[in-house]
Amino acid sequence: MTIVTNRRKTIEFHIHKKSGNARTGILKTAHGEIHTPAFMPVGTAATVKAMTNEAVKSTGAEIILGNTYHLMLRPTAERIAELGGLHKFMNWDLPILTDSGGFQVMSLSQISKISENGVVFNSHIDGSRHEITPERSIEIQHMLDADITMIFDECTPYPATHQQAADSMRLSLRWAERSKKAFEKLKPSSSCGLSQDNSTGSMDSVQPKGSQNDKSGYGLFGIVQGSVYEDLRLESAKELCDIGFDGMAIGGLAVGEGQELMFNTLDYTCPVLPEEKPRYLMGVGKPADIVGAVLRGVDMFDCVIPTRSGRNAQAFTRNGNINIRNAKHANDTSALDEQCSCPACTNHSRAYLHHLVKAGEILGSMLMTWHNLQYYQDLMSDIREHIASDTLESYYQQVTSVYKK
């Protein structure tokens, strides 16, 4: 079942320091290096919501995530490819990881059919009919010029019976193999014109104009599924290792199972993942979730929580959660977080942020989002320092106690 990785495309991962199961490292991609453990802000529709790219970079983010599902529908992967790929389209010159579309096609669209071949669905925007197959997902991510491409999988719903989880996981395994083959096939030399067919998973797609696909630093990640069943997670991990990927993601978590079951799943899944490859816990999470997952050996994270919470008046701070809409902040001249270096904290008071949010001002969403993304990047920086000094366990206790208040 093993397929040799196309080395020209491969990303590089170097581990610098291990502390228990946690590790710091550096991930080298076509568009730059990422210090791990890393948090990837979500840039769903080719923008991290309410943020300029300069603002995102100022927080320390070294990679963002783009959503295949949203981008394939609007403005379409073909248009982005024609305009030079996602980096050029949105003017983000650092690394981008794209998801496969699997999670969102199931959560946002109206599914009409899941089959061995893939998923047929109707767009949540205009009802138009589309199909994503493993081949089509990889093709789209190739057109977007993603530094890190994710295999197309089925995100197993939670809860699921053992049989449901097994069937879903094994479908994802078969899709994983097809994803790998599709990724290998899309070498720069195979370019022969822009695909005009949105639904057949054609392999005739072009390079994004001016893309860096002729350079090294592109990778494909597998995704371990199996719900909360240890035997299924181990089976999924083993089979994916046999296929061979540049990194391994853990999917199907943060879907309602709770932190204890999530940590439990990581406890038996991380040890069977390749030590030398990056591990990415998809869609996670709150600060304590992240620190706890790093303690178990995870290197990469993405989550909409900091951006979505920011647009909903919720701030993460070194003293816990703050709902800035609360009336107690109306006259408060202190900063949201005295230790934070973001513009919301250094230029403005809680009283002003409270006013902006109450008045429904866009600047409220902008500043609160900026703060939360700064908090998350500071959290990752703290995590890396605590790994370096072998003190991550005590940092986890500290973060947990702050957020239990």
Added chain:
Amino acid sequence: MTIVTNRRKTIEFHIHKKSGNARTGILKTAHGEIHTPAFMPVGTAATVKAMTNEAVKSTGAEIILGNTYHLMLRPTAERIAELGGLHKFMNWDLPILTDSGGFQVMSLSQISKISENGVVFNSHIDGSRHEITPERSIEIQHMLDADITMIFDECTPYPATHQQAADSMRLSLRWAERSKKAFEKLKPSSSCGLSQDNSTGSMDSVQPKGSQNDKSGYGLFGIVQGSVYEDLRLESAKELCDIGFDGMAIGGLAVGEGQELMFNTLDYTCPVLPEEKPRYLMGVGKPADIVGAVLRGVDMFDCVIPTRSGRNAQAFTRNGNINIRNAKHANDTSALDEQCSCPACTNHSRAYLHHLVKAGEILGSMLMTWHNLQYYQDLMSDIREHIASDTLESYYQQVTSVYKK
């Protein structure tokens, strides 16, 4: 009827160059200098919508406008005073001009009574009952720590009969005199505690904490009314000159009368305004309106058009108006305006802006607003240069022809 101006509070205005009726100059206020002719972005609720202060400053804006009506209702002038005044509250350290609340109380609120004393109305936010009198308006603007305070007037509706316009203008004249007295009375030494009474026009208000009201550089502007009737405009201007103000505004225009009648009104009003004082055309306007008004002797402008248009996909450019939502921009890699230095134009393509606006992304509002404000500041800079080189008439023809396309 003459009241001596309190010199300690007075702003300074120096005219540098005259070209026909147009002039360049510099207006010195407590919080800084303003090069005229100047455009003031509107910061209604203590924020220029969708812009950080740094972004506003980067466009070259040297003064912004705050709205008394909005701020008195939320977060209240008393709260802003307690928090140090509007500059400190919103962290804008350059000059601020506040309107008197007169225009918006009539356009936004549910009026319950207009009398000789003032206006009683219900808030458009929560229905709460409030009163604005000339004394209360001046007190609010004092609490906001406005560099330039506007008299409280009635913005005469358009169209109005000669009698209606005369009655309204004369009521505004009586309010102008009361506004002047209230402004004179509010010397720093008269501070004696924060007013707890929102509706009586109490003179017991404090200085904003830490305000600069003990320095020079605060001024009060009169507002000429009289609709489109020459005799009434001249009567209003003469009476206001007799009362004596630090600058003269022209109100009651840009309310539906059209550019020709507006220019006609300026043609006979500007010549009877004091030559040595700044002239401010309220609520104007589109690019050609502004250039045409400068040709007639106006020095200052404010308008929501650049910000509101930006949030509605409309851009002003050196090649005329652009609706970025139009499908023809979907694949356009060119800049919104090739000659513009703003981030929307230097970092992004029309295709990307089109996508953001179609997807309803906040970044679309942010970038389009930024561009329009940059365009307006560049327009003012061009105007000042064309006055310096005695070529403003040809610049007017150029701007007019571009926007007639």
